Amino acid sequence: MRMADQRLPGLVAPVPANDSGGLPLFPSPQGLDPGLQDFLEQASQLLCQWLGDSHLHGPRPGLSLQPSAEPSQGGREAAALLTDLQQLMAGGFRPNHPGALAHLDPPPLSVSIAADLIAAGMNNNLLAEELSPSLSRLERGLCAWLAQALGLGPQASGVPASGGSLSNLMALVCARRAAGLQGSLKGVVITAAAAHISLEKALGVMGLPEGALWRLPPDAQGRLQANAVAAALGRCRQQGLPVIAVVATAGTTVQGLVDPLEELAALCGREGVWLHVDGAIGAVCGLVEAQRWRVRGIGAADSVTLNPQKLLGVSKPSSLLLLRNPQHLQDSFGTGLPYMEPAHAGVHGGELGLQGTRGAEVLKLWLSLQHLGLEGIETLLAGAFQRAEGLRHRLAPLPLAVLPGDLHLVSFARQGPDQGWRDACHRQLLQGGFWLSKPALAGQPLLKAVLGNPFTTDQHLDQLAALVQQSCLGAKR
Numbered sequence: 125m126r127m128a129d130q131r132l133p134g135l136v137a138p139v140p141a142n143d144s145g146g147l148p149l150f151p152s153p154q155g156l157d158p159g160l161q162d163f164l165e166q167a168s169q170l171l172c173q174w175l176g177d178s179h180l181h182g183p184r185p186g187l188s189l190q191p192s193a194e195p196s197q198g199g200r201e202a203a204a205l206l207t208d209l210q211q212l213m214a215g216g217f218r219p220n221h222p223g224a225l226a227h228l229d230p231p232p233l234s235v236s237i238a239a240d241l242i243a244a245g246m247n248n249n250l251l252a253e254e255l256s257p258s259l260s261r262l263e264r265g266l267c268a269w270l271a272q273a274l275g276l277g278p279q280a281s282g283v284p285a286s287g288g289s290l291s292n293l294m295a296l297v298c299a300r301r302a303a304g305l306q307g308s309l310k311g312v313v314i315t316a317a318a319a320h321i322s323l324e325k326a327l328g329v330m331g332l333p334e335g336a337l338w339r340l341p342p343d344a345q346g347r348l349q350a351n352a353v354a355a356a357l358g359r360c361r362q363q364g365l366p367v368i369a370v371v372a373t374a375g376t377t378v379q380g381l382v383d384p385l386e387e388l389a390a391l392c393g394r395e396g397v398w399l400h401v402d403g404a405i406g407a408v409c410g411l412v413e414a415q416r417w418r419v420r421g422i423g424a425a426d427s428v429t430l431n432p433q434k435l436l437g438v439s440k441p442s443s444l445l446l447l448r449n450p451q452h453l454q455d456s457f458g459t460g461l462p463y464m465e466p467a468h469a470g471v472h473g474g475e476l477g478l479q480g481t482r483g484a485e486v487l488k489l490w491l492s493l494q495h496l497g498l499e500g501i502e503t504l505l506a507g508a509f510q511r512a513e514g515l516r517h518r519l520a521p522l523p524l525a526v527l528p529g530d531l532h533l534v535s536f537a538r539q540g541p542d543q544g545w546r547d548a549c550h551r552q553l554l555q556g557g558f559w560l561s562k563p564a565l566a567g568q569p570l571l572k573a574v575l576g577n578p579f580t581t582d583q584h585l586d587q588l589a590a591l592v593q594q595s596c597l598g599a600k601r
């Protein structure tokens with residue numbers, strides 16, 4: 125590494141540059157830097173090649189060579205960096221492989237890849253308006269649009285967060301404060317057995333004792349029952365226990381079930397209890413007319429977690445907490461930013477949530493929504509639901525127990541005792557180029573397919589079902 129000899133007028137410090145290939149350490153402010161452009165083009169080519177090569181590989185790589193985790197003494201040159209990157213990428217999960225069906229991690233939307241690059245280059249900070257003038261305004265505008273599109277009301281808005289776990293935590297912090305329980309270690313959160321495990325984490329972080337999360341037994345299909353919640357609220361009253369919130373789920377992690385949101389919202393409204401909907405998976409359905417029925421009632425919630433990183437395919441991380449009354453965010457997390465100028469367009473991003481410095485996650489979400497348009501969102505969602513229906517249809521004649529679901533997840537088990545069938549079938553599927561995940565529900569080993577991958581065709585579903593059938597036949601012998 126040497127320092128380049130070009131100097132900025134008025135600056136004593138030389139601009140650092142890499143000595144071979146002309147890759148600058150920092151992008152020059154003095155005209156387009158061909159070294160930077162060349163490197164970005166090569167890195168883009170590497171990525172495009174990697175994405176395009178997915179069909180040559182399985183969705184899930186075996187063990188691969190890893191580049192060194194430690195920095196070298198003198199720093200590495202551009203060509204060596206690209207080789208290291210290539211090596212690392214060879215060991216990556218390939219989300220755009222048509223058989224990548226294991227988790228809620230679809231291929232990234234193309235424009236969200238570009239937006240991530242631009243956001244990294246801009247390196248603006250959503251902590252405060254002065255550090256991200258246009259992006260802060262965009263973030264405020266987009267959060268308000270999303271919250272209002274879900275039906276949360278004319279004042280509704282929210283804040284991006286680095287994942288659904290954090291969105292859920294922030295929702296419960298707001299709910300506790302709104303219930304007048306801030307600083308209290310008392311309080312109960314009522315939810316379903318199938319609600320996401322991030323709720324345990326949230327309550328732990330909030331200092332609530334184990335047992336503060338009441339996971340109620342579900343109905344026969346796995347959904348939270350409004351009458352069970354009503355009974356639990358009654359027990360809380362009898363025992364003098366304050367309630368922080370009821371948490372419903374719009375899209376459970378294993379089955380993709382949507383709790384009866386309308387009934388739960390009516391109940392919570394009558395009881396004056398905060399309803400949070402963990403819609404990390406399914407809330408996105410509330411954005412478009414044709415799919416809204418899947419999450420009917422979501423607009424009556426007090427808060428909603430929505431993860432565009434899941435069904436929509438915005439690159440990670442992309443999650444939001446949206447609230448009917450966003451003032452709760454400021455009340456819960458606003459501390460004043462004494463080292464920042466006042467915000468002109470509303471409140472600083474750092475006053476609206478747990479995170480301080482934040483990257484411009486809003487950029488990829490905005491660009492993705494702009495590119496898709498409402499029709500594109502609708503088509504994308506409809507495709508995922510059609511594939512899930514298609515797989516259910518193909519699995520129906522087989523000796524399987526296919527669990528009910530409301531979204532694009534299909535979980536199933538062998539009828540009768542498993543006796544190693546699930547793991548054997550999983551292996552066979554992997555050999556055939558399909559990766560499903562292996563969750564368990566109430567101790568029952570399951571296979572789960574998430575049909576959010578637009579590259580999975582009917583032919584792939586035929587092949588997948590044929591492999592499952594073979595595995596069922598093999599298990600009988």
Ligand SMILES: Cc1ncc(COP(=O)(O)O)c(C=O)c1O
Pocket residue numbers: 228286287288289290292320322373375376377402403404405431443
């Ligand atoms: C229903 C639900 N809520 C919350 C989460 C947590 O989201 P994240 O992994 O982004 O923290 C998940 C993750 O899969 C989920 O399925």
